[in-house]
Amino acid sequence: MAEQENLYDVIIIGAGPAGLAAALYAGRDKLKTAVIEKLLPGGQITTTDRIENFPGIVKISGVELVMQMQKQVESFGAQIKTGREVSALEKLPDGNIRLKAGKDEFLTRGLILAPGSSYSKLGIPGEDTFRNAGAGVSYCGTCDAPFFKDKKVLCVGGGNTAVEETLHLTKFASDVTLIHRRNEFRATKVLTDELLEKAKDKNSNLDLRLSTVATEIYGSKSVEGVKLKNAKTGEEENFSCDGVFIFVGTKPNTGFLRGFVDLSDEGFIKVDCGYLRTSVPGVFAAGDCRIGAAMQLATAIGDGVTAAMMVKRYFADPDLWNEPVSEDPQGEGW
Amino acid sequence: MAEQENLYDVIIIGAGPAGLAAALYAGRDKLKTAVIEKLLPGGQITTTDRIENFPGIVKISGVELVMQMQKQVESFGAQIKTGREVSALEKLPDGNIRLKAGKDEFLTRGLILAPGSSYSKLGIPGEDTFRNAGAGVSYCGTCDAPFFKDKKVLCVGGGNTAVEETLHLTKFASDVTLIHRRNEFRATKVLTDELLEKAKDKNSNLDLRLSTVATEIYGSKSVEGVKLKNAKTGEEENFSCDGVFIFVGTKPNTGFLRGFVDLSDEGFIKVDCGYLRTSVPGVFAAGDCRIGAAMQLATAIGDGVTAAMMVKRYFADPDLWNEPVSEDPQGEGW
Numbered sequence: 001m002a003e004q005e006n007l008y009d010v011i012i013i014g015a016g017p018a019g020l021a022a023a024l025y026a027g028r029d030k031l032k033t034a035v036i037e038k039l040l041p042g043g044q045i046t047t048t049d050r051i052e053n054f055p056g057i058v059k060i061s062g063v064e065l066v067m068q069m070q071k072q073v074e075s076f077g078a079q080i081k082t083g084r085e086v087s088a089l090e091k092l093p094d095g096n097i098r099l100k101a102g103k104d105e106f107l108t109r110g111l112i113l114a115p116g117s118s119y120s121k122l123g124i125p126g127e128d129t130f131r132n133a134g135a136g137v138s139y140c141g142t143c144d145a146p147f148f149k150d151k152k153v154l155c156v157g158g159g160n161t162a163v164e165e166t167l168h169l170t171k172f173a174s175d176v177t178l179i180h181r182r183n184e185f186r187a188t189k190v191l192t193d194e195l196l197e198k199a200k201d202k203n204s205n206l207d208l209r210l211s212t213v214a215t216e217i218y219g220s221k222s223v224e225g226v227k228l229k230n231a232k233t234g235e236e237e238n239f240s241c242d243g244v245f246i247f248v249g250t251k252p253n254t255g256f257l258r259g260f261v262d263l264s265d266e267g268f269i270k271v272d273c274g275y276l277r278t279s280v281p282g283v284f285a286a287g288d289c290r291i292g293a294a295m296q297l298a299t300a301i302g303d304g305v306t307a308a309m310m311v312k313r314y315f316a317d318p319d320l321w322n323e324p325v326s327e328d329p330q331g332e333g334w
Numbered sequence: 335m336a337e338q339e340n341l342y343d344v345i346i347i348g349a350g351p352a353g354l355a356a357a358l359y360a361g362r363d364k365l366k367t368a369v370i371e372k373l374l375p376g377g378q379i380t381t382t383d384r385i386e387n388f389p390g391i392v393k394i395s396g397v398e399l400v401m402q403m404q405k406q407v408e409s410f411g412a413q414i415k416t417g418r419e420v421s422a423l424e425k426l427p428d429g430n431i432r433l434k435a436g437k438d439e440f441l442t443r444g445l446i447l448a449p450g451s452s453y454s455k456l457g458i459p460g461e462d463t464f465r466n467a468g469a470g471v472s473y474c475g476t477c478d479a480p481f482f483k484d485k486k487v488l489c490v491g492g493g494n495t496a497v498e499e500t501l502h503l504t505k506f507a508s509d510v511t512l513i514h515r516r517n518e519f520r521a522t523k524v525l526t527d528e529l530l531e532k533a534k535d536k537n538s539n540l541d542l543r544l545s546t547v548a549t550e551i552y553g554s555k556s557v558e559g560v561k562l563k564n565a566k567t568g569e570e571e572n573f574s575c576d577g578v579f580i581f582v583g584t585k586p587n588t589g590f591l592r593g594f595v596d597l598s599d600e601g602f603i604k605v606d607c608g609y610l611r612t613s614v615p616g617v618f619a620a621g622d623c624r625i626g627a628a629m630q631l632a633t634a635i636g637d638g639v640t641a642a643m644m645v646k647r648y649f650a651d652p653d654l655w656n657e658p659v660s661e662d663p664q665g666e667g668w
Contacts, residue, residue, distance in 0.1 A: 017389065055635045056391060057402065068390055075392075272607075273608040299639050299640055312498075
């Protein structure tokens with residue numbers, strides 16, 4: 001057990017579901033544990049207002065779920081340190097890891113990286129200019145839909161999130177148009193069916209345009225419209241609207257880890273998917289930030305728990321980084 | 335989508351947390367889904383009366399949690415078929431899988447194996463009588479240690495799990511005694527050293543007894559003690575305690591799968607831990623039954639979700655069995 005005041009057993013970077021799940025297990029094991037969070041607890045799940053696919057809870061909001069998890073984590077003694085951005089990470093010769101976060105410096109025996117992922121951008125003119133819901137560009141329907149009550153919005157994307165969020169927006173905005181660059185939606189059948197059904201209704205406020213891309217967002221003080229282009233014919237059009245919702249995927253929040261652990265070309269943290277070991281002994285990764293992540297709430301939480309158990313195994317077995325994943329999880333008989 | 339009446343898109347064997355999580359996701363994707371269960375839904379978790387380590391739910395019983403999951407699964411259209419033991423499994427030339435369960439025969443395009451595992455028992459009088467943490471017999475220190483705060487417990491076993499869990503219990507219980515039938519522990523050196531070190535300390539709350547077996551657990555409403563026998567001398571003793579933790583291994587419930595999918599020597603289903611693919615294309619495994627499982631509720635649920643997502647990927651990509659695990663989980667962009 002860590003005895004120096006600023007020496008922790010386990011430090012977790014990121015207080016989203018993966019990080020909080022890891023903290024719950026580490027705290028429950030009476031390891032001296034801290035979670036370092038750049039902003040506030042919760043991560044991306046807090047932008048979801050209805051979670052219906054988390055096994056065990058019929059319906060809950062992201063914010064409510066995170067509050068439950070935070071309560072659990074703190075009841076088992078792990079500290080959550082918010083508003084601290086990690087600026088430096090170093091593996092020391094004695095095996096410990098030193099990290100700077102805000103003005104603080106920490107030492108830890110084991111580190112779990114759980115920084116999550118962020119929204120991808122279109123990268124078109126006007127996107128950054130109007131980058132807040134007040135000015136008209138948003139990446140989160142759940143968060144910002146109420147600001148567009150009785151207004152006209154354009155949504156961009158074709159995956160699960162795009163379809164879910166577009167359906168959500170139809171409850172607020174007067175007119176919603178979803179454009180997608182491909183000629184069919186990639187979302188699951190259940191969602192796509194619901195979307196098509198909704199658009200077909202003759203009083204619908206929802207319009208769908210496939211094979212269409214946005215090339216520019218324009219306006220003076222706020223968004224006034226978007227330039228659209230037909231991906232097949234090349235035909236262009238000025239589409240008037242008050243807001244643009246961009247749902248085109250996410251990127252792992254791993255920029256600060258470059259040079260510390262190995263990342264994939266896409267920026268995901270390289271791990272073995274059995275033990276979640278990164279390229280640096282004593283450092284694990286969990287959740288959306290790692291290669292092969294299924295990007296679901298339940299899988300992020302599973303990852304967090306696995307990482308916390310593996311940290312403990314690493315403390316008991318300093319050679320863990322040289323070992324193949326065990327076939328027999330309990331390792332024995334008696 | 336499956337059109338023949340008895341042809342399913344996804345069949346899941348086992349209605350524990352892993353199987354129910356998979357069914358929730360498959361049902362939500364509008365796949366024709368059935369869960370085949372030998373007994374009743376729930377599996378091993380239903381023997382747990384207080385779950386406090388499931389991220390998102392502060393406290394719940396195993397039975398209550400399973401009822402929630404069952405409700406979710408059925409609301410999304412998956413069928414749960416209980417009281418049906420699988421007696422035959424066959425991969426057909428057309429790629430479908432045929433299975434017999436009870437008197438019924440099913441065909442399915444995708445199969446998820448989630449039969450779970452069982453704790454090995456001592457098989458002594460009283461073990462079943464007091465079989466839940468409230469009554470005093472437990473098989474999981476990580477789960478139940480906090481319920482034995484300031485109490486006196488006896489632990490049984492000599493492998494890694496036994497030693498780890500015993501050390502864990504010393505942080506909670508006032509007195510912990512570990513008995514082992516052999517004359518030395520089988521756990522790894524680092525763990526055994528830590529155990530011996532801890533026991534040697536003059537203020538230690540840990541006592542070790544080698545060459546000792548338990549022959550009976552006794553008590554009225556809950557555990558009051560255990561009859562011990564010295565394996566060398568035959569000498570007997572009544573050992574007073576409030577709880578008994580039995581760490582003598584777990585066995586995957588995979589006997590019926592021998593000859594159908596590849597199993598490890600210990601009987602765990604061989605999978606790649608990224609996509610959970612077994613040796614048979616179209617057949618996945620999730621939860622405690624698979625090699626490398628972390629054997630926790632949260633990790634079983636994560637597995638179930640991953641397996642359901644991978645079945646869908648397999649339907650979209652029949653060559654999935656030839657592919658390495660993708661580094662980019664979204665695999666798409668927009």
